[in-house]
Amino acid sequence: MQLVKRRPLPPQLARVRSGGLLPLLAILVVLLVLITVRQPDFLAPASLMSFLGRSAPLILLAAGQYFVIVSGEFDLSVGSLVTAQVVVAARLIDSDPSRTWPVVLVLLAGGLAVGLVNGLITTRLRVPSFITTLGMFLILVGAVYLWSNGAPKGGLSEEFRRFGRRAFEDVPLLGRMPYALVILLILATLAVLLMRSDFGRVLVAVGDNPRTAELSGVRVHRTRTIAFMLSGLAAAVAAILIGGYSGVSFQAGAGLEFGAITAVVLGGVALGGGRGSIVGAMLGALTLELLFTLMNFYGVSGALRPTVQGAIILFAVAVSTRRSTSR
């Protein structure tokens, strides 16, 4: 039966398939309703904007992770990269405002460099990306503890922190507009445009079938390496926002890699590559953040939170996969 379905879908069916975001949107709406029932103010512009600003890091990480996953790989190193970046930023800035911009540049370059190393090891040395980025995770965590002797040093300047916690106040209609949200909107637009460009198509083709892509003249290695660099860059921006919002700690990025991957899968992107949209990935991250907010409002105790989160993730993914396999 499945063999019969392997034939290319007629155009009208293909369009139905790209509407795979429907279940996710349904879950999003349900979560929103549940939150508003408990906290009617949540949908007020100001609080909604703040929520979106707070969600920016995970959404950016999900977008970065999407590039890697859709090209057929994994990036488990982003969480540790965020931690490393936040700790490094604090030590380099050392509360000196004049160093803010140079350090921001250093972080962005650092993110790109880690992505480059991940990409080169994965493509040139043919190490599965799961192992490459897992090794990178161990290296980054170990290195950052080693470098700071087990306790974060220095401090972030107010100039650095404003990206994560300040906002344009008194914006007409919206109330306030967090800097993080502005950054998110700009980068998300760029990411969507990138996926619509030739590069985006090539990236998906590489994930769908690397051999075919290679035979069609695509430089598979280079494309995948660029995907890893984009993920590293996203982690750097996320680190700047997270450092600003919640300050320096060794836990800054803990678990974010799994959060980002979960978000991407929630968004209907297939692990293994070649399928799914970047908008879906970012909406998946938004859903996840809504879920966390919901649990806050309903007073789910901190310790029980993972259980609820796990159950809902399993449920949501089961629902969205059920749809996609029955097509």
Add this chain to the structure above:
Amino acid sequence: MSLLSLRAARRPVPGVFVALAITLAVGWLIVMIDGGQLFNQSTTVSLLHVAAGLGLVAVGQTLVILGGSLDLSVAYVISLSTLVAAETMNGSDGALLPAIGLALTVSAAVGLLNGLLVTRLRINAFIATLGVGLLLKGYLDNGYDGPAGTTSPTLVQTLGYQRIGPVPLSFLLLVAVTAACWFALARTRFGHHLVAVGGDPEVARLSGVRNDRVLVVAHMLCSLCAGLTGIYLASRLGSGAPRVGTEGLYDLESIAAVVIGGTALAGGRGGVVGTLGGVLLLASIDAIFNQLEVDAFFKQVIRGAIIIAAVAVYARRAMRKAAV
């Protein structure tokens, strides 16, 4: 065809054992120059203890990875198993067997859940087992702040600390489990089916293999192995420990050991003997660093680099073999 199968049969000693021998030789030399001794009784014993803990999970992990799946929940299953075992024993020898039985049953049930989520609901194994891990994490975080229960003294004296010469009983358990899994993979129908499912699920299905059932069994065996690690850790620690699995990074390290041992992450190729080599390699590196009294954080950096390097070397060999 016959040539191919011959080559496959001649390949049971993967490169990891060469790497292990080189690591031990170089490590022995460096430690000696440093003025220590790598192969004295106490280092060997602790090396084998480390290997036993990681090895039991990793052997189970090998089975699911061979089948094209993955288990990220093992770390939580380990913690859960230490608690179930230690709390049921409650310090008395009378409840020893029921406690072990209960811990293994609970573990197998988690494996069953993993397997059903992966096969029936078709959730990607990465997400399914991550989700189940979160379920367990919530339960553990909510119910326990620290160690709970007491392991029965008999278990501590036997599985925990008894040894024959320099070889701990727990390492013999690992060898026995590895042998059993090797036999299951090489000589039983289940083993052949599992490798077939991991190699190409569609072909396996069309050849009459019940993919779902095979994978569910593999997941249950994997969780059982994690449960065994839990019981072993409970016997070492003397009590149940709610965070021992995650703090030991047993989920990621077991996967690393499997891949270093030459099993393909995509499934269908590899075996438990290689995994045993991978585990011994990781444990030896640990022992060498301990002898050299290397900083713990530095150790982690080197460990990460070695995991990548080991797999890179392996991938190179595979590439050359494919080119011949």
